[in-house]
Amino acid sequence: MSEQFEAPQTTSQVASSITNEVVIQxxxxxxxxxxxxxxxxxxxxVMRGERIVVCGPSGSGxxxxxxxxxxLEEHQExxxxxxxxxxxxxxxxxxxxxxxxxxxxxxxxxxPHLTVLQNCTLAPIWVKKMxxxxxxxxxxxxxxxxxxxxxxxxxxxxxxxxxQQRVAIARSLCMNPNVMLFDEPxxxxxxxxxxxxxxxxxxxAAEGMTMIVVxxxxxxxxxxxxxxxxxxxxxxxxxxxxxEFFNNPKSDRTKLFLSQILSH
Amino acid sequence: MAETTAHHIPKPDREPPGSxxxxxxxIMQNLLSSPLNVFMTLLxxxxxxxxxxxxxxxxxxxxxISGDTRDNCIGTGGACxxxxxxxxxxxxxxxxxxxxxxxxxxxxxxxxxxxLPLMFWDSKLFRGFRYKxxxxxxxxxxxxxxxxxxxxxxxxxxxxxxxxxxxxLFLTLIIAITGIVASLPLGVLxxxxxxxxxxxxxxxxxxxxxxxxAVPLITVLFMASVMIPLFLPEGVNFNKLxxxxxxxxLFSAAYSAETIRGGLQSIPKxxxxxxxxxxxxxxxxxxxxxxxxxxxxxxxxIVSGFIGLFKDTTLVLIIGLFDVLNIVRAASQDxxxxxxxxxxxxxxxxxxxVFCFGMSQYSIFLEKKLHTGH
Numbered sequence: 001m002s003e004q005f006e007a008p009q010t011t012s013q014v015a016s017s018i019t020n021e022v023v024i025q026x027x028x029x030x031x032x033x034x035x036x037x038x039x040x041x042x043x044x045x046v047m048r049g050e051r052i053v054v055c056g057p058s059g060s061g062x063x064x065x066x067x068x069x070x071x072l073e074e075h076q077e078x079x080x081x082x083x084x085x086x087x088x089x090x091x092x093x094x095x096x097x098x099x100x101x102x103x104x105x106x107x108x109x110x111x112p113h114l115t116v117l118q119n120c121t122l123a124p125i126w127v128k129k130m131x132x133x134x135x136x137x138x139x140x141x142x143x144x145x146x147x148x149x150x151x152x153x154x155x156x157x158x159x160x161x162x163x164q165q166r167v168a169i170a171r172s173l174c175m176n177p178n179v180m181l182f183d184e185p186x187x188x189x190x191x192x193x194x195x196x197x198x199x200x201x202x203x204x205a206a207e208g209m210t211m212i213v214v215x216x217x218x219x220x221x222x223x224x225x226x227x228x229x230x231x232x233x234x235x236x237x238x239x240x241x242x243x244e245f246f247n248n249p250k251s252d253r254t255k256l257f258l259s260q261i262l263s264h
Numbered sequence: 265m266a267e268t269t270a271h272h273i274p275k276p277d278r279e280p281p282g283s284x285x286x287x288x289x290x291i292m293q294n295l296l297s298s299p300l301n302v303f304m305t306l307l308x309x310x311x312x313x314x315x316x317x318x319x320x321x322x323x324x325x326x327x328x329i330s331g332d333t334r335d336n337c338i339g340t341g342g343a344c345x346x347x348x349x350x351x352x353x354x355x356x357x358x359x360x361x362x363x364x365x366x367x368x369x370x371x372x373x374x375x376x377x378x379x380l381p382l383m384f385w386d387s388k389l390f391r392g393f394r395y396k397x398x399x400x401x402x403x404x405x406x407x408x409x410x411x412x413x414x415x416x417x418x419x420x421x422x423x424x425x426x427x428x429x430x431x432x433l434f435l436t437l438i439i440a441i442t443g444i445v446a447s448l449p450l451g452v453l454x455x456x457x458x459x460x461x462x463x464x465x466x467x468x469x470x471x472x473x474x475x476x477x478a479v480p481l482i483t484v485l486f487m488a489s490v491m492i493p494l495f496l497p498e499g500v501n502f503n504k505l506x507x508x509x510x511x512x513x514l515f516s517a518a519y520s521a522e523t524i525r526g527g528l529q530s531i532p533k534x535x536x537x538x539x540x541x542x543x544x545x546x547x548x549x550x551x552x553x554x555x556x557x558x559x560x561x562x563x564x565x566i567v568s569g570f571i572g573l574f575k576d577t578t579l580v581l582i583i584g585l586f587d588v589l590n591i592v593r594a595a596s597q598d599x600x601x602x603x604x605x606x607x608x609x610x611x612x613x614x615x616x617x618v619f620c621f622g623m624s625q626y627s628i629f630l631e632k633k634l635h636t637g638h
Contacts (some may be wrong), residue, residue, distance in 0.1 A: 072537050098543040109538035112636055113556050122552060123542035155636035168538075175542060 014224050017049035017208035023179060024069060024212075029078035031064060038064050039075065040234040046212065048178070051205050053221035053242075054214045056231035057257060062214045065231065066181045069212070070101045083178060099127060102172030106184040108164040110156035110171070116143065117152040120171045128175070135174070142170040146200050162193025166200050173204075180204065182213040216261060222246060230254045323610070334601055347604040348611045351595045355611070358431015358586050367422065368434050371414045378403050383626065386633060404445070427505040431586035433615065438505075439512055439577040439587065440619075444570050446513035451520025452559075456550060458525055469521070476518035481576050484511045489583035508580050516573045523565040527558035560634050567627035571620045588612060 024046040031039040038061045046052060054062045067073040068080060071087055071094055080087040082097045111119050120139035124130040130138075143149045146166040148159075156164050165185055172180060182201065186194045198220050205211060205224045215221070221228050221242050228245040230238045230253075238245070238254045246262075249255050279285075284293070295305045326342025329349060337344035348355070357365050381390040382400055390396075415438075418424040430438070457469035476484070488511035489504060496502070531554050539549040559566070581590035592612050596605035 070541050072541060095543055095545070098541060101541075103538075103541040105534055105538060107532075107534050109532075109534035111535065111538070111553055111557075113560060113634070123544060126548050126552060127543045157636055172542075 014051075014202060014206050016051075016226055018226050019048045019050075021048040022046070023048045023050075023083055023210055025079070025081040026065075026068075027079045027081075029068065029075050029080060031061075031068065031073065031075040031077075038234050039068070042078070042236060044229075044236065046179075046210065048210055049208050050226050051209075051211045051224050052213065052227050052229060053225040054212065054229045054231060055216060055218070055221065055257075055261075056237075059233075060231040061234040062231045063183050066103075066183060066212050066214055069179075069181060070098050070103055072103075095127075099175060100177055101179045101181060102175055102177035103181045104165070104168050104172055104183065104185050106187050108156070108161070108168045108188070110164055110168055112156050115153050115155055116148075116159070116167050119156065119167060120174045123171075124174050139170070139174050142173045143167070145173070145203070146170045147196075160193060161189045162196045165189065165193075165197045169197075169200055169204070179210045179212070182211065182215065184214050184216075186215065186217060218246070218262060230257065232257070334604060337604075343607050343610065344604050345607065345611075347596075347601045347607050351601075351608075354432060354595060355588060355591060356432045357434050358591055359429040360425055360431070360434065361423075361429070364417070364423065364425055367414045367417070371411045372437070375403070375407065375411070378407070408442075408445075427503055430505065431588075432591050433588045435505075435580075435585060436574075436577050436587045436589075439509060439580060440570075440574045442509045443512040443516045443573050443577070446509075447516035447520045447573070448566070450513065450517035451524050452555065454517060454521035455524035455528060458521065459528060473518045473521050476515055477522070481512075481515050482579050482582050484515050485579060485583050487511070504583060505585065508583060508585060512573070512577065512580075516569065519569050519572075520566060523562050523569055524558060526565065527560075527562035528554065530561050531557050560631075563627050563631050563634075567623055571623055574620060574623070575616060588615065 022045055024044070026042050026044040029039055029042040030037070042065060044065075054065065056062050064073055068075045068087075069082065075087075083100050085093050085096050085100075087093065087097060110116075111122070114122065117136060117139055120143065121132065121135040124135040124138065125132055140149055140152065143152055146169055148163055148166055148170075151159060151163060151167070156167065159167065169180075169185075185201070186197050189197060194217070198217060201211070201213070201220065202224055211224075213220070213225075225242050227239055228242050229236055230245070230249075230251075232253050238249065238251050240248075240250075245254075246258065249258055294301075296302050322342050324342075326340050327345055328337040328340050328342060329345040330336065331346050332350055334344060334347065336346050353362065353365075357368060360368065378399060381393050381396060382403070384390055385396060413419050414422070415430065416424060416427070454469050454473055457465045458473065460466045460469070485508060488507040492502070492507060535553055535557070536549065539553040544552065578587055578589040580587050581593075586594065589612050592608040593605070595601065596608045
């Protein structure tokens with residue numbers, strides 16, 4: 001028998017932009033912290049344009065999973081291939097991948113000594129060798145897109161949490177990435193500010209960006225995701241399109257998790 | 265029940281009570297807030313009453329400055345500034361020939377004027393000045409050599425002035441400025457090296473820092489002056505001043521390194537991760553993201569170290585260099601000015617205070633300028 005969960009309320013579904021082109025491939029990836037086996041035989045293929053939401057209890061390895069994709073964490077076994085480039089000890093491969101993959105962190109990690117605009121132009125100028133004027137033009141374009149162009153000359157410390165996170169998204173977009181990774185982007189925000197960040201992410205999804213989002217915002221998952229992945233103890237326990245995932249979860253572990261986070 | 269929505273009108277802001285603001289508020293809160301505080305305030309007034317007037321009498325009101333021998337000062341009960349006045353040139357330049365002293369004045373004037381746009385980069389006067397980067401490169405990498413030629417001479421028809429004739433405040437400033445300017449980049453490199461993942465570099469940096477910090481500066485100077493020549497082959501000889509400069513710079517670098525390492529440890533891991541995730545290389549990450557924040561966080565500690573270094577330059581007397589304190593000491597042993605050491609030392613104290621207090625005030629100014637929080 002299967003228990004029924006009420007799927008989170010949504011206003012409208014964002015149209016899928018999924019393609020047939022593989023952009024990220026993880027093959028039998030294993031990772032340990034010391035003796036602690038944090039990722040176990042992870043196999044994951046992400047298509048260009050696909051939006052994936054990763055959820056699971058804390059300590060399940062979901063953040064570690066996406067942090068392995070741009071090698072903020074090193075995996076010990078298996079292969080990770082991003083846009084045809086294999087992640088290994090070759091620095092050039094790593095540089096290439098990090099320019100392709102943008103990341104948004106739970107704690108924003110804006111550079112507090114630089115203005116919002118300088119935060120956005122730093123990497124384009126110093127990594128992509130873009131002229132300053134062009135970098136600023138692009139930065140303003142993305143700041144406008146996340147709806148805070150008027151804050152460009154302020155310092156991060158003068159902004160609210162939601163504004164800071166939107167700047168962080170704009171900062172990543174300035175590098176023109178093919179893939180965006182979101183590591184619990186709304187977990188450090190006051191409730192009033194969660195929606196402004198989620199709206200920005202929904203806009204981004206609607207434009208066809210490939211996204212992997214670690215989040216507990218099930219409304220967002222239902223609205224945007226092509227696929228929801230549930231992780232527990234370093235394993236991918238279940239993955240399915242959101243309708244199926246929420247309405248008809250297969251494993252009892254998933255059911256327990258959903259009942260805990262959707263019950264109130 | 266009928267559904268009504270009440271329109272909420274926010275309360276207007278009120279002024280705080282009078283005892284919290286203005287001069288009266290400040291006095292009530294800071295000087296007279298409790299019986300103990302009242303007592304301490306009275307104690308402070310008594311202390312100032314008994315200490316400040318006699319000090320001012322000695323320093324200014326009863327002091328003598330006219331005349332040119334110590335006989336002019338007899339029986340006044342105040343300081344005899346005649347001594348300082350007559351020996352002032354020596355206190356400033358040491359035994360540097362007076363007809364060549366324009367070289368020192370000119371060089372320091374250039375340095376001082378050149379530093380202004382960099383120190384006060386944000387002021388109205390210098391905001392429009394576009395060549396700050398070029399100016400900084402000039403001051404750091406070209407000016408020191410020009411200054412060396414100016415001071416030592418031997419070029420453009422300027423007679424050679426041996427470093428043994430250098431002295432006074434001139435020598436103190438050379439040692440202090442060289443130590444400060446050289447120790448900061450060295451300290452940065454040592455701090456990064458100590459946190460490096462590469463074991464050889466890490467061990468070398470730890471070894472250097474711990475060795476230097478475990479030895480008094482006097483020992484380092486003594487080693488530089490006396491021991492190093494023993495190890496050098498016959499005929500090879502470094503100038504004594506150059507050896508002292510290197511010793512002071514390396515000594516100070518070890519301390520700066522530890523202060524900077526403290527700053528590096530205060531930078532959250534997320535800053536490194538954000539920089540790395542955007543594809544910044546190690547040096548770009550350190551130079552553009554981490555180090556600016558780390559250095560900003562340790563400005564008080566760094567400047568404190570520089571102030572210490574400035575005062576420690578007086579230790580060069582151990583290797584026979586005549587910095588300002590040593591030359592004052594020597595001058596006060598002159599029988600013509602016997603018994604006036606206090607005036608000499610008071611003058612030196614004021615001189616040191618001006619420079620050290622200046623550095624401290626500039627550090628506060630920098631902290632405020634670089635503050636980007638709420």
